[in-house]
Each structure stands twice: as C-alpha cells, then as structure tokens.
Amino acid sequence: MQDITLYTHPFSRGTYVVWMLKECGAEYTVVPIQFGAQIQSAEYLAINPQGRVPALKFGDTVLTESLAIITFLAEQFPDKHLIPAADTLERGEYYRWMCLSLHLEYAAFNKLHNLPVDTPERRRQIGYGDFDTAWNTLREHLKNRDYIIGNSFTALDLYYSGLILLLTQNFKVLPADETDVLQRYAAKHLARPAFAETMAWAQETVAQMPPAE
Ligand SMILES: N[C@@H](CCC(=O)N[C@@H](CS)C(=O)NCC(=O)O)C(=O)O
Structure with missing residues (x-):
C-alpha cells in the first residue's frame, strides 16, 4: 500500500x-x-x-x-467489502446511485440558492429534473431498505448519510423530521463507531x- x-x-x-x-x-x-x-x-x-x-x-x-x-x-x-465486486450488477447499481448523488447535491444547492427549475423546458434539460422528483426517487428507493445496494453497508451509504446530514443540519434544505425516510436511513449509518x-x-x-x- x-x-x-x-x-x-x-x-x-x-x-x-x-x-x-x-x-x-x-x-x-x-x-x-x-x-x-x-x-x-x-x-x-x-x-x-x-x-x-x-x-x-x-x-x-x-x-x-x-x-x-x-x-x-x-x-x-x-x-x-465497502463496494460490490467489479463486473457484478451490484457494481452497476453502485455507479447509478453514485452519479445520482451528485445530481441530488446540486438539486439541493440550486434550491438553497433559489435557482429554480420551474419550467417544463428546464426540467427536461437539467439532468436531475427538479428537486422533489430527484429526492423522492431516493426516498422511494430507501422506503423499505437500510442500504443503497443489497444488504450491507457500502461507501455509498457513508456518502449519502454524510450528504443528508450536511443538507439537513448545515443548509436546512432537507426536512429534519425524524420520521422522514432519509433521516431514518442516515441515522442508522451515522450511528457507526467510525x-x-x-x-x-x-x-x-x-x-x-x-x-x-
Ligand atoms: N465536489 C467536491 C467539493 C469540494 C468542496 O467544495 N469543498 C469545499 C469545502 S466542503 C471547499 O474546499 N471550499 C473552498 C473554500 O471554502 O474556500 C468534493 O466532494 O470533494
């Protein structure tokens, strides 16, 4: 190493x-x-x-x-075992949610800075669509799951939990409501000793x- x-x-x-x-x-x-x-x-x-x-x-x-x-x-x-093995479908899922996380981050910052995606034309052109659709995609995915991929913690759970914390506590763009799917999900991983x-x-x-x- x-x-x-x-x-x-x-x-x-x-x-x-x-x-x-x-x-x-x-x-x-x-x-x-x-x-x-x-x-x-x-x-x-x-x-x-x-x-x-x-x-x-x-x-x-x-x-x-x-x-x-x-x-x-x-x-x-x-x-x-913090990333699915290369050449597996799970690795493909990792890439999917990895790329989407960057869009979600900028959906949040654009909302924070009041850069609205408020016309059908903008929604079509901007990769994340709009804030609610993008973040609700993640909410829906996590509704009955503890992990982004499969049944174990990966680097993406670490990243998403950190991002959710940042956007909730520091920037207040996500609701702090503990019953929200995102908060429940992040709380589980933020409880890790590391x-x-x-x-x-x-x-x-x-x-x-x-x-x-
Ligand atoms: N997309 C980059 C963003 C890096 C970034 O924006 N870092 C901020 C701190 S969180 C920074 O260094 N800002 C420069 C400054 O505040 O002077 C990453 O995830 O590493």
Whole structure:
C-alpha cells in the first residue's frame, strides 16, 4: 500500500474521507488546511489547483472529489467489502446511485440558492429534473431498505448519510423530521463507531488550527 496523506479541513466534505479511512482501517496522515489564505496559497494550489478540500495524496498521485476518493479507497481495501465486486450488477447499481448523488447535491444547492427549475423546458434539460422528483426517487428507493445496494453497508451509504446530514443540519434544505425516510436511513449509518470517531477527530483538530486569515 502506498502512503496516504489527506489534506482537509475538519468541517468540510473531507469528513466523508476521514470516516471512510477509519472504516477501512487505513494508515494515513492528515494535513489540516485552513479556509482563506492557506487553501488559496501557492503551496496548496500546487496540490489541488481548485483550491478546495479534500485532496488525497496516494503515493505521488493526488486525487480530489470526495466521492471518487471514497470509492477508490473501497477498492483498495477489498477485505472490508465497502463496494460490490467489479463486473457484478451490484457494481452497476453502485455507479447509478453514485452519479445520482451528485445530481441530488446540486438539486439541493440550486434550491438553497433559489435557482429554480420551474419550467417544463428546464426540467427536461437539467439532468436531475427538479428537486422533489430527484429526492423522492431516493426516498422511494430507501422506503423499505437500510442500504443503497443489497444488504450491507457500502461507501455509498457513508456518502449519502454524510450528504443528508450536511443538507439537513448545515443548509436546512432537507426536512429534519425524524420520521422522514432519509433521516431514518442516515441515522442508522451515522450511528457507526467510525462516524463518532470522525466527529471527535474533527472537534479536536479544529481546536488546534490557527484561525482563518
Ligand atoms: N465536489 C467536491 C467539493 C469540494 C468542496 O467544495 N469543498 C469545499 C469545502 S466542503 C471547499 O474546499 N471550499 C473552498 C473554500 O471554502 O474556500 C468534493 O466532494 O470533494
């Protein structure tokens, strides 16, 4: 296994990656990156020219995009069974829900920022259709299930639970109603010990970081 270094801020999408590293039982180093001057510094832009976190260095190669990173990690630790086997239909389902999650995220941010998909023409052109149709597709899928795919926890359950938490607590775009299918689903996975460890790590790390400049 190559050396793993994660560049992240404790309160960012990088927490999905920390959680995943813990689920994998990986050995890794974290380099905390502060928002503001540090994330825009020449030193950090040489790692991720987008000036965003997380970024994961695996050996000499930098990966970005939290969903790509956790999927890659799932493949690197096959004994943890966090992704369906390659060449199976379940792997196809993984790709389906992986791609849809990105649409769901932007359906939510477009709603938050009041960029409406309010005409039939826009609904046809925009890949997710509209917020309610897109998110209700996930609700319907999860109505009688605990996992996105099959009968066990995968990297996608980690990602979706983190996304649901982010969009509920931080951005308040999803209803906090505990009886909602999405909240029931996320609560199950957010109860995993590795998530609690991740939250403890985040609090500890942020307390040691210099303030943003
Ligand atoms: N799609 C990317 C999004 C990365 C992203 O937008 N990260 C935010 C923090 S959650 C960021 O670094 N923002 C830059 C800033 O706030 O300066 C991913 O999932 O990794």
